[in-house]
Amino acid sequence: MKIGIIGLGLIGGSIAKECKEYGYEVLGCDLNTVHAEQALALNLVDKMVALDQLIAEVEIIGVCIPVDLIANIIPKILDKINPNQTVFDVGSTKKEICDAVRNHENRNRFVAAHPLAGTEFSGPSAAILNLFRNKKNLICEEELADKDAVQNILQVFEVLGMQSSFLNPNDHDKHMAYVSHLSHVSAFTLALTVLDIEKDEKLIFNLASTGFESTVRLAKSNPTTWSSIFDKNRHHLSDALENYIQHLTAFKKVIDEENTTKSIEMMDRANDIKRVLKGIVVNS
Amino acid sequence: MKIGIIGLGLIGGSIAKECKEYGYEVLGCDLNTVHAEQALALNLVDKMVALDQLIAEVEIIGVCIPVDLIANIIPKILDKINPNQTVFDVGSTKKEICDAVRNHENRNRFVAAHPLAGTEFSGPSAAILNLFRNKKNLICEEELADKDAVQNILQVFEVLGMQSSFLNPNDHDKHMAYVSHLSHVSAFTLALTVLDIEKDEKLIFNLASTGFESTVRLAKSNPTTWSSIFDKNRHHLSDALENYIQHLTAFKKVIDEENTTKSIEMMDRANDIKRVLKGIVVNS
Numbered sequence: 001m002k003i004g005i006i007g008l009g010l011i012g013g014s015i016a017k018e019c020k021e022y023g024y025e026v027l028g029c030d031l032n033t034v035h036a037e038q039a040l041a042l043n044l045v046d047k048m049v050a051l052d053q054l055i056a057e058v059e060i061i062g063v064c065i066p067v068d069l070i071a072n073i074i075p076k077i078l079d080k081i082n083p084n085q086t087v088f089d090v091g092s093t094k095k096e097i098c099d100a101v102r103n104h105e106n107r108n109r110f111v112a113a114h115p116l117a118g119t120e121f122s123g124p125s126a127a128i129l130n131l132f133r134n135k136k137n138l139i140c141e142e143e144l145a146d147k148d149a150v151q152n153i154l155q156v157f158e159v160l161g162m163q164s165s166f167l168n169p170n171d172h173d174k175h176m177a178y179v180s181h182l183s184h185v186s187a188f189t190l191a192l193t194v195l196d197i198e199k200d201e202k203l204i205f206n207l208a209s210t211g212f213e214s215t216v217r218l219a220k221s222n223p224t225t226w227s228s229i230f231d232k233n234r235h236h237l238s239d240a241l242e243n244y245i246q247h248l249t250a251f252k253k254v255i256d257e258e259n260t261t262k263s264i265e266m267m268d269r270a271n272d273i274k275r276v277l278k279g280i281v282v283n284s
Numbered sequence: 285m286k287i288g289i290i291g292l293g294l295i296g297g298s299i300a301k302e303c304k305e306y307g308y309e310v311l312g313c314d315l316n317t318v319h320a321e322q323a324l325a326l327n328l329v330d331k332m333v334a335l336d337q338l339i340a341e342v343e344i345i346g347v348c349i350p351v352d353l354i355a356n357i358i359p360k361i362l363d364k365i366n367p368n369q370t371v372f373d374v375g376s377t378k379k380e381i382c383d384a385v386r387n388h389e390n391r392n393r394f395v396a397a398h399p400l401a402g403t404e405f406s407g408p409s410a411a412i413l414n415l416f417r418n419k420k421n422l423i424c425e426e427e428l429a430d431k432d433a434v435q436n437i438l439q440v441f442e443v444l445g446m447q448s449s450f451l452n453p454n455d456h457d458k459h460m461a462y463v464s465h466l467s468h469v470s471a472f473t474l475a476l477t478v479l480d481i482e483k484d485e486k487l488i489f490n491l492a493s494t495g496f497e498s499t500v501r502l503a504k505s506n507p508t509t510w511s512s513i514f515d516k517n518r519h520h521l522s523d524a525l526e527n528y529i530q531h532l533t534a535f536k537k538v539i540d541e542e543n544t545t546k547s548i549e550m551m552d553r554a555n556d557i558k559r560v561l562k563g564i565v566v567n568s
Binding site: 116117118135136138165175176178179180182183184185186187188189190191192193194195196197198203204206207208209210211212213214215216217218219220221223224226227228230231234237238240241242243244245247248249251252255256258260263264266267268269270271272273274276277 | 400401402419420422449459460462463464466467468469470471472473474475476477478479480481482487488490491492493494495496497498499500501502503504505507508510511512514515518521522524525526527528529531532533535536539540542544547548550551552553554555556557558560561
């Protein structure tokens with residue numbers, strides 16, 4: 001199998017590394033020349049080539065560039081492929097991308113994917129093996145792709161160790177706003193709040209324990225990457241933030257009113273996240 | 285050395301276990317009979333005794349009960365000790381406790397401490413070795429305690445593997461509001477927001493990745509414990525929440541206005557938390 005990865009950052013680089021480890025021949029392409037050199041030096045790919053050469057040579061093309069550039073490039077790639085090639089993307093929002101290719105004559109060779117994995121690090125040097133192992137992958141509008149195209153991409157994600165599920169793009173973006181994008185905003189703004197109040201940085205370091213570090217971990221994430229994601233999922237994220245601010249305001253009121261019964265009741269409900277995260281699903 | 289631990293939950297149990305491992309004789313006392321039996325069965329203590337017997341027998345008394353009960357019990361314990369005994373507490377807020385003992389005739393035998401460690405679990409079964417290893421301990425109003433009393437307690441925390449610093453109770457409570465209590469409210473309300481919107485729990489589990497799990501981890505914490513802490517630190521926490529809500533509202537506005545330049549600028553500032561958490565302190 002010959003696979004081409006466009007964009008060798010954290011996600012693209014990790015996919016390349018894993019595919020190479022598995023035995024695929026991996027071609028890479030990255031407009032960022034520093035990243036291109038790093039990807040080669042780190043042995044993430046067999047060779048780095050120009051975009052047209054990559055499209056001409058490989059069976060599967062993975063688009064792993066920042067989410068704000070994906071909707072623009074996919075149609076151009078689809079223009080150039082033959083009916084035996086398959087293209088997938090890994091963008092963190094899906095509606096705009098699916099909309100952009102829906103009427104393309106080669107739409108049937110495209111699979112819109114979103115592997116739910118990542119770290120707070122970025123660039124080729126952040127690429128690691130096992131980033132995706134036992135994580136979930138989501139695929140949108142698979143009904144618009146040929147069955148063999150979907151199979152090809154499912155196989156790539158199986159090589160990564162992922163199980164795939166199917167979801168429509170709007171539901172995908174709405175749910176991601178809550179379970180991913182909101183967590184990031186929550187962490188970024190928590191970091192800003194603490195940094196703003198604690199001018200004596202030494203003191204933060206002395207006083208911060210593992211609880212703070214865990215909650216604020218995502219605030220280390222790449223601003224450019226996340227700015228694009230937030231922008232592409234603006235409406236759903238804005239709703240999620242509105243809801244979150246309402247819950248915080250309600251909790252603050254309970255604290256201000258010394259209503260410990262109510263605060264315990266709210267935290268008891270929040271504790272239920274244990275059961276959800278464990279996957280012990282009880283349908284009520 | 286003979287040490288007595290009152291309250292064998294996560295913190296008290298872990299202190300007892302570590303002291304016993306080190307070779308101290310450890311007596312325990314817990315009004316919760318289930319916890320008392322568990323502590324003995326788990327070998328956290330050498331024996332469980334009544335409060336008065338504990339006070340009569342040990343050299344060092346550690347008060348590890350919920351923070352809303354500490355200010356009430358410490359004066360009663362100080363009433364009964366002799367000048368060679370030392371009492372410490374581990375409460376997560378310090379001002380009320382310090383205020384409650386300030387004029388006690390045996391104030392000089394009390395050391396107000398706060399070991400910055402914990403997990404989201406609770407009770408004797410949550411007690412573990414190395415919970416405190418390489419973490420920070422804070423001590424308030426050490427100038428009101430005898431030098432040998434402070435030395436005795438510093439030695440206990442050294443056994444736990446902790447380095448101690450000194451801070452006044454009001455500063456302690458204010459800083460904790462930001463670097464600990466706010467993180468907990470942030471996580472509890474994030475869990476509530478997501479649980480409320482995502483009625484289909486299976487979907488949350490399918491979509492939630494490690495980023496969400498890390499940010500929401502503290503929402504698994506014990507509601508009764510945290511309700512007491514929030515209540516005891518109501519004013520500082522309310523200010524911190526106000527600041528956090530303002531930052532979130534500002535961030536939402538930036539998203540709504542599609543101002544990616546500003547959102548990148550805000551996240552760049554938030555990224556600075558990396559440097560702080562690493563302890564690479566640059567005073568500007």
